[in-house]
Amino acid sequence: xxxxxxxxxxxxxxxxxxxxxxxxxxxxxxxxxxxxxxxxxxxxxxxxxxxxxxxxxxxxxxxxxxxxxxxxxxxxxxxxxxxxxxxxxxxxxxxxxxxxxxxxxxxxxxxxxxxxxxxxxxxxxxx
Amino acid sequence: xxxxxxxxxxxxxxxxxxxxxxxxxxxxxxxxxxxxxxxxxxxxxxxxxxxxxxxxxxxxxxxxxxxxxxxxxxxxxxxxxxxxxxxxxxxxxxxxxxxxxxxxxxxxxxxxxxxxxxxxxxxxxxxxxxxxxxxxxxxxxxxxxxxxxxxxxxxxxxxxxxxxxxxxxxxxx
Numbered sequence: 001x002x003x004x005x006x007x008x009x010x011x012x013x014x015x016x017x018x019x020x021x022x023x024x025x026x027x028x029x030x031x032x033x034x035x036x037x038x039x040x041x042x043x044x045x046x047x048x049x050x051x052x053x054x055x056x057x058x059x060x061x062x063x064x065x066x067x068x069x070x071x072x073x074x075x076x077x078x079x080x081x082x083x084x085x086x087x088x089x090x091x092x093x094x095x096x097x098x099x100x101x102x103x104x105x106x107x108x109x110x111x112x113x114x115x116x117x118x119x120x121x122x123x124x125x126x127x
Numbered sequence: 128x129x130x131x132x133x134x135x136x137x138x139x140x141x142x143x144x145x146x147x148x149x150x151x152x153x154x155x156x157x158x159x160x161x162x163x164x165x166x167x168x169x170x171x172x173x174x175x176x177x178x179x180x181x182x183x184x185x186x187x188x189x190x191x192x193x194x195x196x197x198x199x200x201x202x203x204x205x206x207x208x209x210x211x212x213x214x215x216x217x218x219x220x221x222x223x224x225x226x227x228x229x230x231x232x233x234x235x236x237x238x239x240x241x242x243x244x245x246x247x248x249x250x251x252x253x254x255x256x257x258x259x260x261x262x263x264x265x266x267x268x269x270x271x272x273x274x275x276x277x278x279x280x281x282x283x284x285x286x287x288x289x290x291x292x293x294x295x296x297x298x299x300x
Contacts, residue, residue: 004234005232006233007234007236007282010237010241018267018268018269021267089161100265102265106207107207111258113262
């Protein structure tokens with residue numbers, strides 16, 4: 001026997017917690033339409049773009065102390081196309097288009113987030 | 128355990144297991160690409176689990192932290208250190224406590240899943256502190272699902288290995 005009854009209960013509990021957090025975020029945080037792309041560097045706001053005002057593809061080079069990230073923004077959303085970090089987690093994240101979705105580049109401390117309407121308020125609550 | 132805790136033989140085994148952990152972590156980092164940011168299989172967790180049973184919580188903690196530190200420097204770089212060291216700290220702590228209070232009702236798989244879930248929870252907390260945003264917790268559901276899968280896989284690995292090492296004599300046979 002590989003698993004005991006308690007093992008299965010533990011697995012079920014972890015899945016339930018995952019589901020609960022997912023539902024909480026879906027209900028209270030990820031609401032409304034995508035309006036802005038917010039870019040943070042070192043925990044501070046670096047740039048904000050209004051999705052509706054962007055025509056075509058805007059290419060943004062974000063330079064940080066440790067390297068660079070190239071972000072492409074369209075009126076649909078944003079995606080990281082190049083990065084200097086070794087793991088490329090951010091590039092593999094693909095395009096983000098929905099409120100609350102993020103691209104994170106941990107080595108360069110770059111975070112890109114899609115934001116909707118009353119996001120400031122929600123941000124404070126979740127923090 | 129039959130022999131003395133800090134005999135030359137045990138110290139050798141601890142050193143070898145540290146090295147095995149580093150290699151497992153390094154190889155995994157090289158060949159597996161995570162579908163989720165921060166997610167991983169955590170093969171080195173097999174070694175951590177075995178250590179808890181062989182040498183007790185404190186020794187397992189020291190070995191695991193050393194392994195996480197050196198293994199991350201080798202493969203992930205300095206920026207990944209806060210995540211892996213904090214994750215390992217809470218993961219091993221959770222598994223030690225789970226072994227103390229839940230074992231043998233919970234088996235290797237249960238302990239391993241607890242360890243994996245705590246590892247990922249710690250990662251999300253560290254990321255929240257580094258990026259100053261609670262939004263990082265939106266990664267938690269997918270990371271917890273990854274921990275269930277990876278925890279089960281490494282738990283089965285630890286069970287197979289543990290049965291041989293702990294029951295059939297193994298190092299001490």
